[in-house]
Amino acid sequence: xxxxxxxxxxxxxxxxxxxxxxxxxxxxxxxxxxxxxxxxxxxxxxxxxxxxxxxxxxxxxxxxxxxxxxxxxxxxxxxxxxxxxxxxxxxxxxxxxxxxxxxxxxxxxxxxxxxxxxxxxxxxxxxxxxxxxxxxxxxxxxxxxxxxxxxxxxxxxxxxxxxxxxxxxxxxxxxxxxxxxxxxxxxxxxxxxxxxxxxxxxxxxxxxxxxxxxxxxxxxxxxxxxxxxxxxxxxxxxxxxxxxxxxxxxxxxxxxxxxxxxxxxxxxxxxxxxxxxxxxxxxxxxxxxxxxxx
Amino acid sequence: xxxxxxxxxxxxxxxxxxxxxxxxxxxxxxxxxxxxxxxxxxxxxxxxxxxxxxxxxxxxxxxxxxxxxxxxxxxxxxxxxxxxxxxxxxxxxxxxxxxxxxxxxxxxxxxxxxxxxxxxxxxxxxxxxxxxxxxxxxxxxxxxxxxxxxxxxxxxxxxxxxxxxxxxxxxxxxxxxxxxxxxxxxxxxxxxxxxxxxxxxxxxxxxxxxxxxxxxxxxxxxxxxxxxxxxxxxxxxxxxxxxxxxxxxxxxxxxxxxxxxxxxxxxxxxxxxxxxxxxxxxxxxxxxxxxxxxxxxxxxxxxxxxxxxxxxxxxxxxxxxxxxxxxxxxxxxxxxxxxxxxxxxxxxxxxxxxxxxxxxxxxxxxxxxxxxxxxxxxxxxxxxxxxxxxxxxxxxxxxxxxxxxxxxxxxxxxxxxxxxxxxxxxxxxxxxxxxxxxxxxxxxxxxxxxxxxxxxxxxxxxxxxxxxxxxxxxxxxxxxxxxxxxxxxxxxxxxxxxxxxxxxxxxxxxxxxxxxxxxxxxxxxxxxxxx
Numbered sequence: 001x002x003x004x005x006x007x008x009x010x011x012x013x014x015x016x017x018x019x020x021x022x023x024x025x026x027x028x029x030x031x032x033x034x035x036x037x038x039x040x041x042x043x044x045x046x047x048x049x050x051x052x053x054x055x056x057x058x059x060x061x062x063x064x065x066x067x068x069x070x071x072x073x074x075x076x077x078x079x080x081x082x083x084x085x086x087x088x089x090x091x092x093x094x095x096x097x098x099x100x101x102x103x104x105x106x107x108x109x110x111x112x113x114x115x116x117x118x119x120x121x122x123x124x125x126x127x128x129x130x131x132x133x134x135x136x137x138x139x140x141x142x143x144x145x146x147x148x149x150x151x152x153x154x155x156x157x158x159x160x161x162x163x164x165x166x167x168x169x170x171x172x173x174x175x176x177x178x179x180x181x182x183x184x185x186x187x188x189x190x191x192x193x194x195x196x197x198x199x200x201x202x203x204x205x206x207x208x209x210x211x212x213x214x215x216x217x218x219x220x221x222x223x224x225x226x227x228x229x230x231x232x233x234x235x236x237x238x239x240x241x242x243x244x245x246x247x248x249x250x251x252x253x254x255x256x257x258x259x260x261x262x263x264x265x266x267x268x269x270x271x272x273x274x275x276x277x278x279x280x281x282x283x284x285x286x287x288x289x290x291x292x293x294x
Numbered sequence: 295x296x297x298x299x300x301x302x303x304x305x306x307x308x309x310x311x312x313x314x315x316x317x318x319x320x321x322x323x324x325x326x327x328x329x330x331x332x333x334x335x336x337x338x339x340x341x342x343x344x345x346x347x348x349x350x351x352x353x354x355x356x357x358x359x360x361x362x363x364x365x366x367x368x369x370x371x372x373x374x375x376x377x378x379x380x381x382x383x384x385x386x387x388x389x390x391x392x393x394x395x396x397x398x399x400x401x402x403x404x405x406x407x408x409x410x411x412x413x414x415x416x417x418x419x420x421x422x423x424x425x426x427x428x429x430x431x432x433x434x435x436x437x438x439x440x441x442x443x444x445x446x447x448x449x450x451x452x453x454x455x456x457x458x459x460x461x462x463x464x465x466x467x468x469x470x471x472x473x474x475x476x477x478x479x480x481x482x483x484x485x486x487x488x489x490x491x492x493x494x495x496x497x498x499x500x501x502x503x504x505x506x507x508x509x510x511x512x513x514x515x516x517x518x519x520x521x522x523x524x525x526x527x528x529x530x531x532x533x534x535x536x537x538x539x540x541x542x543x544x545x546x547x548x549x550x551x552x553x554x555x556x557x558x559x560x561x562x563x564x565x566x567x568x569x570x571x572x573x574x575x576x577x578x579x580x581x582x583x584x585x586x587x588x589x590x591x592x593x594x595x596x597x598x599x600x601x602x603x604x605x606x607x608x609x610x611x612x613x614x615x616x617x618x619x620x621x622x623x624x625x626x627x628x629x630x631x632x633x634x635x636x637x638x639x640x641x642x643x644x645x646x647x648x649x650x651x652x653x654x655x656x657x658x659x660x661x662x663x664x665x666x667x668x669x670x671x672x673x674x675x676x677x678x679x680x681x682x683x684x685x686x687x688x689x690x691x692x693x694x695x696x697x698x699x700x701x702x703x704x705x706x707x708x709x710x711x712x713x714x715x716x717x718x719x720x721x722x723x724x725x726x727x728x729x730x731x732x733x734x735x736x737x738x739x740x741x742x743x744x745x746x747x748x749x750x751x752x753x754x755x756x757x758x759x760x761x762x763x764x765x766x767x768x769x770x771x772x773x774x775x776x777x778x779x780x781x782x783x784x785x786x787x788x789x790x791x792x793x794x795x796x797x798x799x800x801x802x803x804x805x806x807x808x809x810x811x812x813x814x815x816x817x818x819x820x821x822x823x824x825x
Contacts, residue, residue: 003646003649003650004585004650007589007646008585011592014592025602026602026603026606028605028606028621029602029606029607030606030607030611030612051518051521051522052521081521081525081611082612083521083611083612084612168474169478170474171474171478171479171480171481171503172481173481173502173503173504173505173821174480174503174528174821175503175525175526175527175528175531175821176480176527176528176529176819176820176821177525177528177529177531177609177611178528179478179479179480179528180528180529180609181608182478183478184591184594184595184598186591187588187591187592187594187595188588188591188592189592189595199478201476201477202476203474214505216502216503216504216505217449217504218429218501218502218503218504219473219481219502219503222473222474222481222502226474247525248510248521248522248525249505249506249507249510249525250510251446252445252446252505252506252509252510253438253443253444253445253446253447253448253449253506253509254438254504254505254506254509255505255506272525272611273528273609275602275608
């Protein structure tokens with residue numbers, strides 16, 4: 001007992017100060033691919049390298065009034081597993097940033113597109129593109145101001161949930177990678193309980209379902225029942241590429257795809273898997289959004 | 295004379311009329327094809343292989359080869375550990391009959407494999423006919439692994455109920471648990487039959503997380519399937535990816551650079567370290583020793599962060615690639631120093647933690663004699679990995695079929711005799727110490743510059759095994775290429791698939807409140823089992 005106490009004093013407080021202080025990812029962190037659409041002239045090279053179809057290069061959208069070949073390049077962070085294969089295939093136009101895309105309430109905020117047409121040298125030339133930065137929106141503003149986020153979230157949690165939010169985690173068919181990171185939220189470093197957030201054993205006690213996917217055919221009825229068993233008002237957060245879109249597993253005989261194919265979702269947290277801080281941030285975003293929910 | 299030659303001679307002498315031998319591209323695989331007329335003697339031949347060669351059943355691989363050979367093939371893989379040889383018995387199945395004799399009467403470990411084959415291929419290993427993988431709402435006549443079943447088929451749901459084994463008698467109750475569990479774990483349904491507190495029987499329905507992973511790979515480029523392999527079981531991402539890569543490398547006879555071998559070995563041991571320490575913490579949490587659990591989870595977090603510093607990913611995704619690894623992890627003095635200092639911190643704190651545990655009788659009381667898996671049961675069910683070694687079954691692929699850098703490390707397996715939760719706890723504790731030693735030893739070695747072999751074009755219709763000893767136990771993959779050199783068939787064998795039945799035996803006679811800690815001491819993967 002004395003040894004344990006001595007060790008406890010020696011260890012001190014391990015818990016980090018997130019969100020006031022956020023961990024800077026190390027060099028070489030496998031984060032989101034960022035495309036410089038203007039420099040992308042190779043057409044489908046990067047899309048061909050993508051193992052999940054997060055990058056797609058669709059031909060055939062003819063520009064009105066021209067006979068030129070047209071195409072659209074789409075990057076969907078909701079399908080991306082952040083493997084970096086596109087960057088290795090097209091290093092001149094794609095870089096990998098040392099961060100994951102922030103969680104969003106709308107799936108479309110995870111998508112970047114650019115339209116191209118073929119010029120007379122048979123090279124793809126850009127017509128128009130989304131900006132490569134974050135889409136404007138509440139989540140992006142929050143992402144830049146952690147202090148404000150922390151304060152506003154505390155306020156929201158206090159107001160709505162009497163200083164506590166209860167989460168029921170549901171694995172709807174994940175590979176267990178997301179669970180490894182969600183479990184880490186309870187370790188002494190992240191200590192999610194300091195936010196007044198607790199993981200509970202039953203959906204009947206829960207305010208929020210934190211769901212990892214893809215939703216398998218065999219889990220779809222159980223997920224639906226769990227949702228129905230959760231008292232209103234409730235929030236649903238979809239975790240990871242699989243939870244958002246089915247990820248690398250997509251839609252097959254065995255997988256229904258993303259969580260929102262079975263139950264409505266309020267917040268999407270991209271990543272494969274999202275790390276503990278990305279998860280925390282997503283959960284906090286979801287709370288902030290609460291008052292505006294339909 | 296190689297082991298392969300030696301066994302070729304023995305088999306020819308004994309069964310020349312029934313078995314035709316051929317070798318695969320990998321030097322330690324010997325394929326023996328059974329003549330269709332002798333299909334009836336399949337169980338006897340399997341039994342003879344096990345008995346006379348001291349072989350062990352590893353996995354069973356059904357393949358739809360109707361396009362090439364107008365029949366199905368079922369491959370029974372046996373390991374002959376002393377000789378580092380895999381003997382692979384190949385049985386043809388007539389597509390009109392879709393039946394072959396079950397080998398379960400002789401080899402109990404094959405039972406689940408046969409039932410899964412029945413569900414996914416419609417090949418019945420008679421009389422082992424009960425459903426395993428297909429849920430009750432799945433129609434009888436639909437078999438998703440057949441080549442003419444389209445991956446994206448929407449299969450209608452039918453009415454049906456789980457076929458649990460009823461236990462009847464005065465005062466016997468059933469406790470249904472799951473698929474959504476109380477903790478943050480994967481889904482599965484357990485049905486306990488209890489009389490008072492003790493568990494009389496545990497039945498389970500798994501395959502809730504079945505994602506069609508094997509089917510998804512078919513027809514895809516070998517390089518893309520690495521990412522799928524990383525997502526078979528999230529906590530064993532690197533081990534599964536390396537096992538898959540090994541299949542392709544053995545098919546293409548690639549020479550893996552020494553440096554890649556060293557990095558792969560280090561990362562496999564890193565994966566073992568973080569998971570074993572996490573499991574030690576989880577076991578302590580389940581017996582209410584919060585201070586021990588918090589300490590272990592802190593150590594695990596340190597190790598995951600070390601992973602992130604070295605590879606850019608906490609779970610080591612993106613590190614394995616065909617022919618080697620993606621990036622160096624030991625290229626700078628700073629990185630090597632970070633590894634050394636983190637590991638020495640971890641070792642010091644972990645040793646102290648174990649000392650506390652061993653001097654806390656309230657913890658030991660919960661761990662000792664709880665959830666005993668006897669050596670006899672472990673052998674019969676073909677248990678592997680930590681669960682087997684804790685029941686006195688000396689089984690470790692790192693030594694039995696040396697791969698990666700293990701042949702140079704004179705690896706010895708950690709074996710405990712107790713078979714209880716405490717034995718599984720101790721196996722993990724000893725393996726933690728061993729993993730740290732292995733990493734430090736490999737870190738000091740200079741091993742060249744190249745990180746990966748140049749890419750190779752795969753030959754058509756060729757097959758090979760790939761295997762590693764993951765932290766949970768042996769992971770065995772098998773790949774057959776199609777006519778275009780893409781993936782034709784991919785079989786994944788996760789250690790959990792062998793061990794789930796061992797868990798259901800280990801809990802019998804224990805009280806229900808001890809189930810969580812027994813379950814945790816096995817810590818089996820649902821996703822790896824269900825795929």
